[in-house]
Amino acid sequence: MAPARLASSAASPSHATEEAAQRILHTAERLFAEHGYEGVSINMIAEQAGVSKGNIFHHFSSKETLYQTVLGSACAEARRLLDELVNHDGNLAERLMHFAAAHIAHLDRHYHLTRLVQRELLEGGVRRGKELAEQLCGENFARLVGILRNAQGRGELRKELDPALIAQLLVGSNIFFFQARDMLRHLPDVDFADDPLRYSRMVVKVILAGIVPPPGAQGA
Amino acid sequence: MAPARLASSAASPSHATEEAAQRILHTAERLFAEHGYEGVSINMIAEQAGVSKGNIFHHFSSKETLYQTVLGSACAEARRLLDELVNHDGNLAERLMHFAAAHIAHLDRHYHLTRLVQRELLEGGVRRGKELAEQLCGENFARLVGILRNAQGRGELRKELDPALIAQLLVGSNIFFFQARDMLRHLPDVDFADDPLRYSRMVVKVILAGIVPPPGAQGA
DNA sequence: CATTGTACAAACCGAATGGTCGGTTTGCAA
DNA sequence: TTGCAAACCGACCATTCGGTTTGTACAATG
Numbered sequence: 001m002a003p004a005r006l007a008s009s010a011a012s013p014s015h016a017t018e019e020a021a022q023r024i025l026h027t028a029e030r031l032f033a034e035h036g037y038e039g040v041s042i043n044m045i046a047e048q049a050g051v052s053k054g055n056i057f058h059h060f061s062s063k064e065t066l067y068q069t070v071l072g073s074a075c076a077e078a079r080r081l082l083d084e085l086v087n088h089d090g091n092l093a094e095r096l097m098h099f100a101a102a103h104i105a106h107l108d109r110h111y112h113l114t115r116l117v118q119r120e121l122l123e124g125g126v127r128r129g130k131e132l133a134e135q136l137c138g139e140n141f142a143r144l145v146g147i148l149r150n151a152q153g154r155g156e157l158r159k160e161l162d163p164a165l166i167a168q169l170l171v172g173s174n175i176f177f178f179q180a181r182d183m184l185r186h187l188p189d190v191d192f193a194d195d196p197l198r199y200s201r202m203v204v205k206v207i208l209a210g211i212v213p214p215p216g217a218q219g220a
Numbered sequence: 221m222a223p224a225r226l227a228s229s230a231a232s233p234s235h236a237t238e239e240a241a242q243r244i245l246h247t248a249e250r251l252f253a254e255h256g257y258e259g260v261s262i263n264m265i266a267e268q269a270g271v272s273k274g275n276i277f278h279h280f281s282s283k284e285t286l287y288q289t290v291l292g293s294a295c296a297e298a299r300r301l302l303d304e305l306v307n308h309d310g311n312l313a314e315r316l317m318h319f320a321a322a323h324i325a326h327l328d329r330h331y332h333l334t335r336l337v338q339r340e341l342l343e344g345g346v347r348r349g350k351e352l353a354e355q356l357c358g359e360n361f362a363r364l365v366g367i368l369r370n371a372q373g374r375g376e377l378r379k380e381l382d383p384a385l386i387a388q389l390l391v392g393s394n395i396f397f398f399q400a401r402d403m404l405r406h407l408p409d410v411d412f413a414d415d416p417l418r419y420s421r422m423v424v425k426v427i428l429a430g431i432v433p434p435p436g437a438q439g440a
Numbered sequence: 441c442a443t444t445g446t447a448c449a450a451a452c453c454g455a456a457t458g459g460t461c462g463g464t465t466t467g468c469a470a
Numbered sequence: 471t472t473g474c475a476a477a478c479c480g481a482c483c484a485t486t487c488g489g490t491t492t493g494t495a496c497a498a499t500g
Contacts, residue, residue: 038258052479121399134403145409164409172396179341183354189365189384210430272449
């Protein structure tokens, strides 16, 4: 919409008012991502956003509406950011490596959004936001599958493999990384918990070449 | 309101009373797994378990205690069930295939527990249960890493790969399957959403051999 | 029989919840 | 200056929350 210009001194009316709504939205996004829908109260949002409770209901007709708006705008931003991920040249290995790296970097930078989507995946229940997440993921998922199918046609990917499964493995390993991250930090065998990029690169290498040494070769 | 008649003649007194506590526990497990801690009220549990609210507080000192008990007993059961997963003979490919199949079957059968653990992973916050999940996962994770390291010593696994990463990829792909399952069902490219075992087998095959056709070989 | 202790239900409590409402400020148009 | 609508606040409401208290049916013990 309007450019979110914000010089609070000599500003137009819609500036200040829109800024309040945005502040509510951002605070709500952070809190919902952190504590879930039921774990966040309107009072909490009002307090941390620095507005009155009544004002929240002035901008959003209900808590549910606020949540939907948060999810919607978050997904819109995600779609914008993910749009460029798939467009890359090179052979399959290069493209997958680029996609995975950009994907996990995106998840890392927007971890509020990531958690929100993870929550929606988990709930699956009454709240409608699941559809948004489905739509969001589905779109990019389909494109990734397209790339893989294409590579399959060119003989860069084994014919007997399901492209959708590879896509799920790629995306899932990245998403799950952040879900398990806090736990990974406590596992003595794990040293990649604080380096998402390295993790993702290693995963792609495994997916590309497998873990079994090539026949006739002595490992290292 | 069923008066929950006690068989005053034959049954031992601790029998009936224990049954009520178990009913509370099982109901709570289901509800907590479905709606999360904040999404479940004591009234809800009492109603669906067929006991009074006061009775719940008679058996469990607080909602938090009830939740911890649910998580604890669930984890104890999981540990018991997972114990046998790692003990299997054969080469690396066979062992990993067996582990992954047994693991995903276990997740499928005990999906209340699976969701509970997923929730704990996601929350990561104040509630202490995270430690339980960490302990639960950590134990089996370490054993899986041990197997992989062992295989590495025998040259069955590329030397330059991190065993912990392979373990994370194996376990994570299975867990994430159930998290994304509802979404997968709506993706037109996906046909494995209702066949966890097939999914897991294909994943292991990818991890073992990679997706790139061997040089000189024509796919399929 | 009286006493004691347990398992349970129902009424109840203060605090917090989502949501409403009347009134006040703000900023622009006429 | 006045008019007006949108932005905003804070008190208020009914409901529900986790948790407590009270009372009772019953089995075991003396």
